[in-house]
Amino acid sequence: xxxxxxxxxxxxxxxxxxxxxxxxxxxxxxxxxxxxxxxxxxxxxxxxxxxxxxxxxxxxxxxxxxxxxxxxxxxxxxxxxxxxxxxxxxxxxxxxxxxxxxxxxxxxxxxxxxxxxxxxxxxxxxxxxxxxxxxxxxxxxxxxxxxxxxxxxxxxxxxxxxxxxxxxxxxxxxxxxxxxxxxxxxxxxxxxxxxxxxxxxxxxxxxxxxxxxxxxxxxxxxxxxxxxxxxxxxxx
Ligand code: ADP
Ligand code: UDP
Numbered sequence: 001x002x003x004x005x006x007x008x009x010x011x012x013x014x015x016x017x018x019x020x021x022x023x024x025x026x027x028x029x030x031x032x033x034x035x036x037x038x039x040x041x042x043x044x045x046x047x048x049x050x051x052x053x054x055x056x057x058x059x060x061x062x063x064x065x066x067x068x069x070x071x072x073x074x075x076x077x078x079x080x081x082x083x084x085x086x087x088x089x090x091x092x093x094x095x096x097x098x099x100x101x102x103x104x105x106x107x108x109x110x111x112x113x114x115x116x117x118x119x120x121x122x123x124x125x126x127x128x129x130x131x132x133x134x135x136x137x138x139x140x141x142x143x144x145x146x147x148x149x150x151x152x153x154x155x156x157x158x159x160x161x162x163x164x165x166x167x168x169x170x171x172x173x174x175x176x177x178x179x180x181x182x183x184x185x186x187x188x189x190x191x192x193x194x195x196x197x198x199x200x201x202x203x204x205x206x207x208x209x210x211x212x213x214x215x216x217x218x219x220x221x222x223x224x225x226x227x228x229x230x231x232x233x234x235x236x
Contacts, residue, residue, distance in 0.1 A: 084181025
């Protein structure tokens with residue numbers, strides 16, 4: 001499958017048309033950003049590492065019955081995906097307190113969250129991805145009631161599958177963000193699952209192994225992404 005016109009250049013990935021109107025190519029670039037694009041860098045190998053981790057995770061999720069947009073990995077930096085009409089709502093599950101939850105509610109980082117929390121954010125950089133609820137999504141037409149229910153069910157199912165998978169590999173899945181989209185009236189998990197969009201801590205030491213290394217200038221960002229991949233068994 002060959003790349004056609006560039007459709008969208010995001011902060012970390014680019015989306016291209018293909019010969020098939022129902023398929024896109026998603027290119028994982030080395031560009032990385034934090035704080036809604038305010039902090040930027042290019043990290044050697046990041047695109048490849050995330051593309052490979054994403055393909056591995058999406059295939060595991062598909063095997064567990066979760067509908068995903070990934071068709072196949074094409075090469076080191078590119079994957080073939082279904083064309084989706086993206087729902088502009090980010091679905092976040094948290095197993096441990098970190099990031100904006102701590103800032104908003106004054107919860108101590110690391111506190112276990114039982115049951116895990118489930119939150120929605122509007123995908124809008126200019127507004128800094130504000131916290132929203134179902135009512136906002138319905139009133140403003142970002143998602144229907146049925147879509148909200150399906151997104152929640154799938155996001156929580158992902159938690160069951162991935163928490164077990166990371167735990168078995170000596171890591172804690174602290175939190176993660178998922179995006180969904182629609183094709184022919186059905187919901188699919190879109191975008192990516194990689195250390196860019198989740199928090200992962202070493203189970204033994206508590207060391208951060210995700211994008212917080214970039215956000216907080218902890219160093220060795222890609223070395224830790226590679227370690228995440230290796231522990232999961234991703235060919236890297
Ligand atoms: P951002 O838009 O936040 O800068 P990225 O750099 O990751 O993010 O760009 C990828 C873009 O592609 C995102 O806007 C995401 O919503 C969108 N996207 C992800 N999967 C699909 C898909 N299957 N079809 C269409 N768009 C998608
Ligand atoms: N996240 C993301 N993209 C966003 C916002 C959050 O991938 O635009 C991820 C983030 O990496 C973390 C989880 O969602 O794994 C929860 O993020 P949080 O709300 O704590 O926000 P942050 O502290 O990252 O601003």
